[in-house]
Amino acid sequence: MFLHYAVILILQGLAVGAIFFLCGATLWAIISTLKRWSISEGEWLGVLITGIVGVCLTGLVAFIFYDKNIDKPETVSEQPTEPESIPETDPSPEDSKLETVPSVEESETAPSQEACPPLIPDADANDIPALKAAYCHKQQAYAKQQASIEAAKKQVEGLEKAMQSATQAVSDSKTKMDNAQDALKQAQENVLNDPEQYSSEQERLAYGDAKTDFEEKEQALKQLEEQLAQAKQEVEAAPAAIENTQKEMDELEKQLKAAYFDKFTEKFEQERIVESDGKAECDEQRSVKQCKDDALQDAQNNASKQGKVLFLDSETWASLGKEEDWKLTKEEITNQLEVEVTEHEVLEEGCLDKGTGYSYKIRATVKGKVPPDLEPKILGQ
Numbered sequence: 001m002f003l004h005y006a007v008i009l010i011l012q013g014l015a016v017g018a019i020f021f022l023c024g025a026t027l028w029a030i031i032s033t034l035k036r037w038s039i040s041e042g043e044w045l046g047v048l049i050t051g052i053v054g055v056c057l058t059g060l061v062a063f064i065f066y067d068k069n070i071d072k073p074e075t076v077s078e079q080p081t082e083p084e085s086i087p088e089t090d091p092s093p094e095d096s097k098l099e100t101v102p103s104v105e106e107s108e109t110a111p112s113q114e115a116c117p118p119l120i121p122d123a124d125a126n127d128i129p130a131l132k133a134a135y136c137h138k139q140q141a142y143a144k145q146q147a148s149i150e151a152a153k154k155q156v157e158g159l160e161k162a163m164q165s166a167t168q169a170v171s172d173s174k175t176k177m178d179n180a181q182d183a184l185k186q187a188q189e190n191v192l193n194d195p196e197q198y199s200s201e202q203e204r205l206a207y208g209d210a211k212t213d214f215e216e217k218e219q220a221l222k223q224l225e226e227q228l229a230q231a232k233q234e235v236e237a238a239p240a241a242i243e244n245t246q247k248e249m250d251e252l253e254k255q256l257k258a259a260y261f262d263k264f265t266e267k268f269e270q271e272r273i274v275e276s277d278g279k280a281e282c283d284e285q286r287s288v289k290q291c292k293d294d295a296l297q298d299a300q301n302n303a304s305k306q307g308k309v310l311f312l313d314s315e316t317w318a319s320l321g322k323e324e325d326w327k328l329t330k331e332e333i334t335n336q337l338e339v340e341v342t343e344h345e346v347l348e349e350g351c352l353d354k355g356t357g358y359s360y361k362i363r364a365t366v367k368g369k370v371p372p373d374l375e376p377k378i379l380g381q
Contacts, residue, residue, distance in 0.1 A: 116140060126259040135252040142245045149238045152231055159228040166221040173217045177210040257379040263319040268311045268337065268368040276302040279352060279359040291358045299360040300341045307339040307366030327380045338369040
């Protein structure tokens with residue numbers, strides 16, 4: 001690559017030198033003709049040699065000149081360039097501004113929540129939709145109070161930091177004002193000694209500015225003190241308020257669970273009429289009466305099972321609220337529920353094939369029964 005550029009530059013230099021040589025030789029010939037000078041062959045040879053030397057020197061100069069100014073492909077340095085360092089300047093206390101601390105109202109007080117259903121005024125005490133709406137609103141109020149407490153604590157921390165800065169600013173401003181006052185006193189003494197030569201106007205203005213700055217910073221400090229006292233008062237009063245909300249929320253939750261269980265009990269404790277079969281095997285150890293009683297009891301037991309299946313439909317389970325809130329599984333709840341036969345009517349009866357047993361077919365009225373101690377087991381009260 002370098003040889004290529006060198007050849008080009010030498011050729012360019014020779015071309016420029018040749019032009020100068022031709023111009024010089026032509027000028028010499030014209031002058032010789034006008035002056036009628038006679039030039040010998042030796043002189044022509046000297047002119048030729050001088051021209052050749054001039055061409056070489058001119059080419060060398062052109063090579064040096066073009067070598068410095070020709071556009072060459074730039075090579076990218078692999079070394080990273082360090083950014084220019086920006087000098088850090090410490091702001092003076094006079095120029096520094098007091099920190100501004102957002103109030104609790106300005107800060108985000110609670111995370112976004114799903115909208116609760118509207119409250120239902122004058123609703124029945126066991127109205128589930130009304131209780132759910134009230135409980136949802138109370139939950140959101142509790143969450144907002146918690147967020148408000150956290151925001152108030154952060155505000156107190158911010159105000160305390162701002163107080164430190166403001167206190168330092170007041171101290172610095174007080175020092176500046178005292179220095180300005182001393183300078184004013186000295187200037188006034190100089191004026192008394194020589195009123196024509198001295199003046200205290202500049203010192204008086206400087207003292208006035210320093211005093212105004214001190215009063216402004218002192219006023220700002222007082223405002224921060226008031227804000228800090230109010231924020232601390234809110235933080236101290238918040239636990240009592242949130243505790244009261246917690247109690248109200250717990251009471252609503254208790255009422256809601258009771259309403260769910262009452263609805264479930266109402267759905268389950270119904271009367272239904274079912275038909276069922278029962279049978280019992282007879283042997284020499286049991287009498288015919290005992291065999292018939294066992295068959296009838298089997299029919300009644302089957303009627304109870306059918307009644308439990310009928311009572312525990314999807315609507316009955318839904319009346320108990322969300323399944324994830326239950327403390328027992330469906331199977332555990334089902335095993336603790338009772339269904340009794342209140343009355344029955346025999347539709348058919350007779351011996352089994354080959355006379356080995358007895359059978360009944362009955363129409364029974366069944367009624368569900370929920371044990372009183374089941375509510376806390378299901379809903380955790």
